[in-house]
Amino acid sequence: TTAETKAERAQLESYFLLNESDSIDFLNTVESLAPQAGVVLRTSNLTLVTDEADDSQWVEVNFSFSGSRARVRDFIRVLEAVPYQSRLMSVDLSAAGQSQWNTNVTMRVAVLSYDS
Numbered sequence: 410t411t412a413e414t415k416a417e418r419a420q421l422e423s424y425f426l427l428n429e430s431d432s433i434d435f436l437n438t439v440e441s442l443a444p445q446a447g448v449v450l451r452t453s454n455l456t457l458v459t460d461e462a463d464d465s466q467w468v469e470v471n472f473s474f475s476g477s478r479a480r481v482r483d484f485i486r487v488l489e490a491v492p493y494q495s496r497l498m499s500v501d502l503s504a505a506g507q508s509q510w511n512t513n514v515t516m517r518v519a520v521l522s523y524d525s
Contacts, residue, residue, distance in 0.1 A: 418426055435493060443493075448476035455473065458517070459517045467517035469498070474512050481510045494519035495522040 436452055443450035454471040474484060485500060498515040504512045 421447045432518065436470070438491065442487050443484065445473060446487055447480040448474040448484045450474040466520040468520060469515065472514045472516065473507065475509060477508055478510050481512050485512070488514060488516060
């Protein structure tokens with residue numbers, strides 16, 4: 410019954426943005442993880458996009474961050490594991506010196522839709 414699956418449905422919904430405005434919670438999550446990972450993070454270009462293959466909606470965001478090679482690599486892994494239905498669309502790495510790496514990531518997070 411609906412009552413019996415309420416907790417499971419709530420957990421599943423937590424992996425999606427319920428609407429575009431929920432992207433603020435997602436950004437806060439990522440921005441709070443950056444200092445813990447030892448990288449300097451900048452967020453830019455937040456847009457709502459539609460996947461042409463299945464008409465699903467996604468919030469697309471660009472992140473730029475820098476740090477040591479190991480910290481950058483570890484933060485990419487953090488982004489891959491955020492508790493949202495998400496996709497890393499692109500990852501560009503470049504060395505900025507012997508110990509400093511710059512990274513640009515384009516990421517998408519699914520917006521939950523009950524429409525067919």
